Amino acid sequence: MSSVGGDPGDTARWVAEPPKDTGHGRGPYERDRARVLHSAAFRRLATKTQVHAAGTDDFLRTRLTHSLEVAQIAREMGARLGCDPDLVDTAGLAHDLGHPPFGHNGEDALDDLAAACGGFEGNAQTLRVLTRLEAKVLAPDGGSAGLNLTRAALDAVAKYPWPRRPGERKFGVYPDDRPVFDWLRSGAPAGRRCLEAQVMDWADDVAYSVHDVEDGIHGGYLTLRSLLPDADERAALCADVAAVYSAESATDLAGVLVDLLADPALAPVAGYDGSHRAQVALKATTSVLTGRFVAAAVSATRDRYGPGPHRRYAADLVVPRRTRAECALLKGIALRYVMRRPGAEARYARQREVLAELVAVLADRGADALDPVYAPVWRAAPDDAARLRVVVDQVASLTDPAAVAWHDRLVPGRRAA
Structure with missing residues (x-):
């Protein structure tokens, strides 16, 4: 069982939830860990590239197996230092949820494609997945609160707890996610990671x-x-x-x-x-x-x-x-x-083309081409930048094979492979 210590505010959630007594005495960080494990975003990591293309060899790692290994290492290391083991385990499981298809190559491509709405960064996208895009808890206004993890769990996932800075590639929050970011960082030293x-x-x-x-x-x-x-x-x-x-x-x-x-x-x-x-x-x-x-x-x-x-x-x-x-x-x-x-750059170039063509066609076709979870958000978006962010959310959510399949379906005459 988790041993929760420190500030009681660490276990607060963005949207208050009634106490949940399952009869097993699970602590809040154990619940956080379970929410990540059972999330759709976590399952999709099974066919997202780590270094090698996902699915090319049964021995090789995907984002899912990598995340499980990170969680195990973090849990053991954190426990030896006195951290709550479920808290660091949750951070390890969740840290790559925002990574798009095609690994870091896909991340760089989407950053260029999303320039008009603030860019793209896998860690900022992870925060967005955890607090907005995953389906688990609704806010009082009917909007999504994502998995609604505890403040400490969200803070533990924050590798780069700052907005985008001029000339820097790594950051942890997009402008329209600042309210929940400011909440989770309340009381934390500016720019310092827990x-x-x-x-x-x-x-x-x-x-x-x-x-x-x-x-x-x-x-x-x-x-x-x-x-x-x-x-x-x-x-x-x-x-x-x-x-x-x-x-x-x-x-x-x-x-x-x-x-x-x-x-x-x-x-x-x-x-x-x-x-x-x-x-x-x-x-x-x-x-x-x-x-x-x-x-x-x-x-x-x-x-x-x-x-x-x-x-x-x-x-x-x-x-x-x-x-x-x-x-x-x-x-x-x-x-x-x-x-x-040798030969890798040609494959990377084609991956970038696939994502660019997919973003372009989805931006052009709009809600009718998006998944049902994204279509109403696109319709409600107030401007082009907000609509582009919805398109980028959709593309980032796709697995490697799904990105190829969507591209081949939506971009006639331009097969991905």
Whole structure:
């Protein structure tokens, strides 16, 4: 059972609900977790791309399996620090609900297409899904309150608790979602994430870095052995990481990379051949790296703040600089050898075209082409920008296969594949 502590306002909901006694004594964060697990948005993650196209290989991860892994890592790490385990679990399960079809490529495409209504960002869209788009609770005015999670749960999902800033790509709220955002952030230090959100974010980084490399090795897209003798390739990798994932210089990353590649934990997967023995070795490597990254953050946080329990705004997660660099290098390996592998850009370009053509045709056809849940919202929208936001909500909700199917149905003569 959840142990709810701290400010009673943490368990408040945007729309007040009568007490619910199911006879099992479930706490508010357990109810939050169940609402996310049973949501349509969570189910749709099963066929949304993580790194590899969803459905291309039964071994590879989707947004759904990734979210389950993030939740497990966050729950364990948070519990060791003293956070409510159901609260950090809920944040891990919910953190990617707003991601559109085709992974980060789709996110970038929709950001360009939604420029007239404030852009698109997966985390801001997650807030919108949780507080507006999911069907669970109605507000007194008849509008949707989404899943109506507790204030603490919404705050724990807020990776970027600020509106869009000039020149910045990451943000956590669109202008028309400010009322609920301001409510959930009431009393919170401006721009600061709660500990549970920091735990979820680090769990996301750990899962992303370790598991995407695991998928890349299993899929035959990369071999760590090939990096060992090639100084030029290592330098190019470090330059990629410094540009995309890390504040460290490429020179500093180069030293960390040499040590990482020489780490005994990685040796068993150097000659991966897909056999059962090789898969066991690969899984052991991912377990060691995940445990190491989690333990480093827990230990450093306890060293700074004491044994705890720590929760909400009583502490910040401390991740050692070298640990962050190692994690960033693994993310860079997946970026360079999986996401940017030969032939990938042509597929990404076609995905962007599919989304652009789909947004255009839906904006032109309007309510008649939208799902019944979006059509009345489109009709009630006061201006073109608001109608565009409804179209973007519709497209973002689609799975990868659904986006292709909608495109092929609505855009004659321009098949997605």
